[in-house]
Amino acid sequence: MKLLVAEDEYTTRLTVQVILEQWGYRVDSVEDGAAAWKVLQKPDGPQIAILDWEMPGIDGVELCHKVKVLDRDTPVYVIMLTGRDAQNDILQGFDAGADDYITKPFDENELRARVRVAERLVTIQEELAISNNELRAVLNHVEMLQSSLPVCTSCLKVQHYDDSWRTLKDYVEQKEDPRFLYTICPHCRK
Incomplete structure (x- = not known):
């Protein structure tokens, strides 16, 4: 499974990346x-994206909003990893579309548990x-099979x-229409 770590603080970014790679994940790591x-x-x-709140350029909350409207078969699971621990900040993170929220300093075992939950949900999605x-x-x-065939x-x-x-011969030779079952009749078998 591929993860993204977006964190402007080098030590935290490298720590999270190394931990995730030790657990067998492929990690893209960026600083903004x-x-x-x-x-x-x-x-x-x-x-899965692990986003810091305060980053240069696009901050984590704005990025979370943008990620949630991406046209993908399965949405990106977003974990906010931030030093902001006030209840209002946590609510704002979830309102932005974050799926999970971890405050710094983080516990490695908690991060592992939350990433595993994210992995299970992504797999199900x-x-x-x-x-x-x-x-x-x-x-x-089924719709095609139920439709009529104009002749x-x-x-x-x-x-x-x-x-x-098309002539019936040309139409049948294309073998594109699933309404035709191609077989050999008893007369032609002889």
């Missing part, structure tokens, strides 16, 4: 919000996205799904 945003927009971007895509494909297939009564051409008209 703008660099984090670039990484998160990639099609193969990280599934990915499985659901795959199932939804498969279901959509099946529903499209011209004069020339016997068949209307293709792209609205072109």
Whole structure:
């Protein structure tokens, strides 16, 4: 699983990165919000982001807002890791779309537990996205099977799904329409 650590303080960023890599995660590590945003927009971007609140450029709260509207099959799981520990700050972080919130200084075991929860949720979301895509494909297939197949009564051409008209022979040879089941009849087998 791929994670992003966005933290402007070098020691904290390196510490978190090393800990995560020791646990077997692939980690992208950046020092500001703008660099984090670039990484998160990639099609193969990280599934989990650990964001500091106060960073140059785009701060963690603004970045969290931006991440939550990304067009992805599965949303990025965001953990805010910050020194801001006032209840109002925590609520503001969650209101921005953070999925979890850890205050500094952090406990390594707590970080591990929360990252594992994030990993489980991301995995479930990915499985659901795959199932939804498969279901959509099946529903499209059923819809196509239930639709009628227009045939011209004069020339016997068949209307293709792209609205072109083809001879039945051309249409069947394309083997694109799932309504046709291709087999060999008993007469032709002989």
